[in-house]
Amino acid sequence: MIITRRQMFGLTAGAAAVLAFNPQLSFAAPDETEAAIKAFTGGATPTEGTVSLDTPEIAENGNTVPVGVSVDSPMTADNFVESVLILADGNPNPAVATFHFTAMSGAADAKTRIRLAKTQNVIAVAKMNDGSTFIDRKEVKVTIGGCGG
Amino acid sequence: MATPKPRVKVPKKASKGEVITIKTLISHPMESGQRKDKKSGELIPRQIINKFTCEFNGQMVFSCDMDPAVSANPYMEFNAKVTESGTFKFTWVDDDGSVYETENKIAVE
Numbered sequence: 001m002i003i004t005r006r007q008m009f010g011l012t013a014g015a016a017a018v019l020a021f022n023p024q025l026s027f028a029a030p031d032e033t034e035a036a037i038k039a040f041t042g043g044a045t046p047t048e049g050t051v052s053l054d055t056p057e058i059a060e061n062g063n064t065v066p067v068g069v070s071v072d073s074p075m076t077a078d079n080f081v082e083s084v085l086i087l088a089d090g091n092p093n094p095a096v097a098t099f100h101f102t103a104m105s106g107a108a109d110a111k112t113r114i115r116l117a118k119t120q121n122v123i124a125v126a127k128m129n130d131g132s133t134f135i136d137r138k139e140v141k142v143t144i145g146g147c148g149g
Numbered sequence: 150m151a152t153p154k155p156r157v158k159v160p161k162k163a164s165k166g167e168v169i170t171i172k173t174l175i176s177h178p179m180e181s182g183q184r185k186d187k188k189s190g191e192l193i194p195r196q197i198i199n200k201f202t203c204e205f206n207g208q209m210v211f212s213c214d215m216d217p218a219v220s221a222n223p224y225m226e227f228n229a230k231v232t233e234s235g236t237f238k239f240t241w242v243d244d245d246g247s248v249y250e251t252e253n254k255i256a257v258e
Contacts, residue, residue, distance in 0.1 A: 063220060063221070064220040064221075065220075068226075075230070088218055091218050092183055093216065093217065093218065095216040095218065096216055096218040096219065097213055097214065097215050097216060097218070097219055098213065098214040099211070099212075099213050099227070100209075100211065100212040100213065100214075101211060102208075102209050102210060102211070104205060104208060104209070104210045104229060104230055105210055105211050105227065105228055105229060105230065106168035106169075106228045106229055106230030107168050107228040107230075109226075109227065109228050110211070110213070110225065110226065110227045111224075111225070111226035111227075112213075112219060112220075112223065112224055112225050112226070113219070113220040113223070113224050114218050114219055114220055115181070115217075115218045115219070115220055116218075
């Protein structure tokens with residue numbers, strides 16, 4: 001069968017429509033991300049600031065996206081960052097990693113590489129030893145997703 | 150699967166109270182449990198490293214709980230404040246219960 005230019009347009013539009021209306025059940029709903037944040041903070045709404053995420057604006061390969069997180073804290077025995085939760089709200093499962101720091105860490109900085117299934121927000125939530133929580137969000141555009149197979 | 154090989158970069162020397170950067174990498178496929186076998190179409194079971202810890206002279210410095218969204222060959226970069234000479238002990242825990250360990254010494258002047 002020879003596909004004319006006109007037919008090709010129709011096919012592409014049809015395929016796009018199917019993709020757009022097909023609910024992606026396997027991907028995490030934003031509620032799940034919110035629930036994960038709530039579970040981590042103990043119900044409190046985290047404040048913006050103090051914690052900062054370092055992510056690339058565009059990730060060519062979703063299989064390894066470098067992500068850095070740093071928290072502004074003196075890191076002394078009575079004032080330090082306890083843990084930082086990393087979430088990705090568009091992955092099949094929003095949890096990515098949890099870093100636990102101690103006063104011996106010296107600086108609340110950590111870098112790792114993560115998988116992102118599609119363009120989405122990466123979220124970092126930091127919890128201090130006094131119980132206060134902070135949040136930062138960054139959007140990462142993903143060219144090739146990292147959860148296929 | 151080949152035995153995962155840990156690689157760690159710690160400075161050999163540091164001055165007292167200095168905050169040093171430690172880089173670690175371990176070879177591991179971090180099978181997410183989401184992928185399907187291309188031939189049989191069955192899901193490949195999850196097998197990841199779920200925990201990483203770093204201790205200095207027996208005291209916890211940094212640890213990390215990992216989920217399947219951490220890339221293959223998990224890389225970690227973090228800091229430690231050193232006040233005395235000693236040994237860093239790094240531990241990775243696999244889903245199947247295996248533990249991979251390595252140690253690095255540091256001299257503080």
